[in-house]
Amino acid sequence: MTNSTEHPAPHNHSLCINTALTLAAQLCIERGVQLTAIRQQVLELIWADHHAVKAYDLLERIKPLQSSAKPATIYRALDFLREQGFIHRVESLNAFVGCTDLRSIHEQLLLICKQCENVEERHADSVMQALRQEFALAGFTAHHQAIEIHGICATCTQSNNTPPLN
Amino acid sequence: MTNSTEHPAPHNHSLCINTALTLAAQLCIERGVQLTAIRQQVLELIWADHHAVKAYDLLERIKPLQSSAKPATIYRALDFLREQGFIHRVESLNAFVGCTDLRSIHEQLLLICKQCENVEERHADSVMQALRQEFALAGFTAHHQAIEIHGICATCTQSNNTPPLN
DNA sequence: GTATGGTTCGTTACAATATAACATCTCAAT
């Protein structure tokens, strides 16, 4: 089922989510780690759309499936999924979003729309290149980056400028 | 009193902090807003060093001065100082750091050292330029950015490679 | 088989971070 009621960039989201879940399962086998039921369910819930999801929302949503779920249940699954690179934490929202490029471990930036709440992951090589130069200038050794941009996405901008016909 | 026991880039920190506080006071007058005792004290506590400071640590530190201080006291002061551009929130640490460029409202990136915990604000024009190009490509209108890089700063790298003489 | 050990999960309790809501105070302008 696609997200037909949402207006962000239309795409076949059931394909999108299935691709992600299938690849994640493959990678777990390759890496010899366990994609347990809980972990898979959390990953599916995060992939339900392209929004960032909060841990306690995940907890509410998973309870019908795992009635014993507690905060630790969720945070453990999130830790696992992050270690495997399947999801990103959105620091400025205290929330989590599915990673759209599971194979290559790129640094990414996140474009977060205030209006539709979609999060778009971009690799932005020129930005990353400029960042590396800046690190060199500063003598800084980078280990981890969080680059989060809040604003209005292309789709919302368009629909804001195109009022409904009726 | 300078921070002689810390090893990050030596500078005259009492000058550094006084400059910041004086300028903040000036700007408040120019803008017709009140730098009240609480707000000034919080700003001073944040400027005590170049580390990011957590709200509840500020609360503990301000209690000797403002015995009635409660969480809301701190968060209100932090809100004010952020609105005025005197401090930044470090999203990935849930903490706050003094802004080192009060006059010009640049977007900045933060280099956060895991070892000495210093936070260096940099303007990195080439990075910001590359970001603007990326936004244009994506059709994204940016309102606010959080660019936070965790790693090891130049000073720590040096001192790590230069073991003590004795 | 059963011991051993690593991983995952259940469970309880709590720590840490942040906000809501409403009362009170202050002080300048009227």
Added chain:
DNA sequence: ATTGAGATGTTATATTGTAACGAACCATAC
């Protein structure tokens, strides 16, 4: 004196995240 805006006091609570410990599971070695 009165009023109104901004700042603070105060209580309560919401939200986010961890610690700690035991039980269950399961593969491997003895």
